[in-house]
Amino acid sequence: MNFANLETKADMISAIFVYGTLKRGQCRGAMWPVQPVSVFPVFTHGTLFDRHDYPAMTSGTDCVAGERWDFHPDQMPRVLEVLDAIEGANQPGFPDLYRRVVVTTWELSENRGRSGDSVRCSDAGNSTIAYTYHYAREPSDDGFTRVLVDQDAEDPASQCVCWPTSSNR
Numbered sequence: 001m002n003f004a005n006l007e008t009k010a011d012m013i014s015a016i017f018v019y020g021t022l023k024r025g026q027c028r029g030a031m032w033p034v035q036p037v038s039v040f041p042v043f044t045h046g047t048l049f050d051r052h053d054y055p056a057m058t059s060g061t062d063c064v065a066g067e068r069w070d071f072h073p074d075q076m077p078r079v080l081e082v083l084d085a086i087e088g089a090n091q092p093g094f095p096d097l098y099r100r101v102v103v104t105t106w107e108l109s110e111n112r113g114r115s116g117d118s119v120r121c122s123d124a125g126n127s128t129i130a131y132t133y134h135y136a137r138e139p140s141d142d143g144f145t146r147v148l149v150d151q152d153a154e155d156p157a158s159q160c161v162c163w164p165t166s167s168n169r
Contacts, residue, residue: 016132017131022083041066059134066162
């Protein structure tokens, strides 16, 4: 995707990628200000970090599983206002905890094998751009540890990392 005109396309983005506490069933999953048009399991590229209470993501090359929440374009200003406050982004007079960024998302496909269910990442399909929130500081400085791909998986390159991890479910 050509991101040269991304700033001019920003007003056309009507999706949010979430990978942590804002996902359905998580502690902040009910804090969305409006109902989405749809919610899809998707992934993006990044580096995921875990702490006992919430995750953090930065740019990177791992496949990070999450949800893409799609909204009507006229709802996005309200959605972004509320999420910026939740994520500690763009709040006048306060340093950012997270920064709102634009990422590309792809749909996830399930792979059912003898070793159990897994999620396969393939960025060969249709993509959608979405906003997400990257941690604004070095995550390890705040007690986060990197979530790694399962090295025992048959095809580690196709596996996504996700939160919550098995250690905090």
